Amino acid sequence: AQKVTQAQTEISVVEKEDVTLDCVYETRDTTYYLFWYKQPPSGELVFLIRRNSFDEQNEISGRYSWNFQKSTSSFNFTITASQVVDSAVYFCALSEGYNFNKFYFGSGTKLNVKP
Amino acid sequence: SAVISQKPSRDICQRGTSLTIQCQVDSQVTMMFWYRQQPGQSLTLIATANQGSEATYESGFVIDKFPISRPNLTFSTLTVSNMSPEDSSIYLCSVPGDGGYTFGSGTRLTVV
DSSP states (O other): OOSEEOOOSEEEEETTOOEEEOOEEOOSOSSEEEEEEEEOTTOOOEEEEEEETTOOOOEEETTEEEEEEGGGTEEEEEESSOOGGGOEEEEEEEEESSSOOOEEEOOOEEEEEEO | OOOEEEEOSEEEEOTTOOEEEEEEESSOOSEEEEEEEOTTOOEEEEEEEETTSOOEEOTTOOTTTSOEEEEETTEEEEEEOSOOGGGOEEEEEEEOOSSSOEEOOOEEEEEO
């Protein structure tokens, strides 16, 4: 079974719209970390956020916000007032335990923001 | 966070040949990781490279096909051997950072 599921393969929005990218994870560990990465067309992976399993507080960083809900095993990512520069593939990832020995990546969601 | 320099950024190779990808980190790190991203797919971990010991390979990846070197705490190489078109992918190295993993800019490999 997939440890990280990003059910949305591709999303298209018009600039200034809000968009939420879904991420559902599966783990039996009580200690784990969740991540979001952005991969623009240039190919590099840009780290956006890390969350540990003991901190369910939502986080906001500028136009980005993250909603972590252990009850539904979800870690969703919302972009407010999207911009063309937000167009990229976004990956959600899970690392179990403390050692960061292995990442499980979701299949990614391609976000197209049209002007 | 660490800064990674990955080379080459892209290459087009003939089938049957080998390509060695290099990753240089600006700080000492115990563990380095190599990932493959096939076209339109997510990232898959190939192996974990520890300095001074043999790399640990994930299921489906073998040392003969993807030999890895880790001569010191700032450098690692991944070789893609006896390439076939199915090896056409982006290959990325990664190291743990303060917030999350830092990834190299990737090597886009096309095998013809």
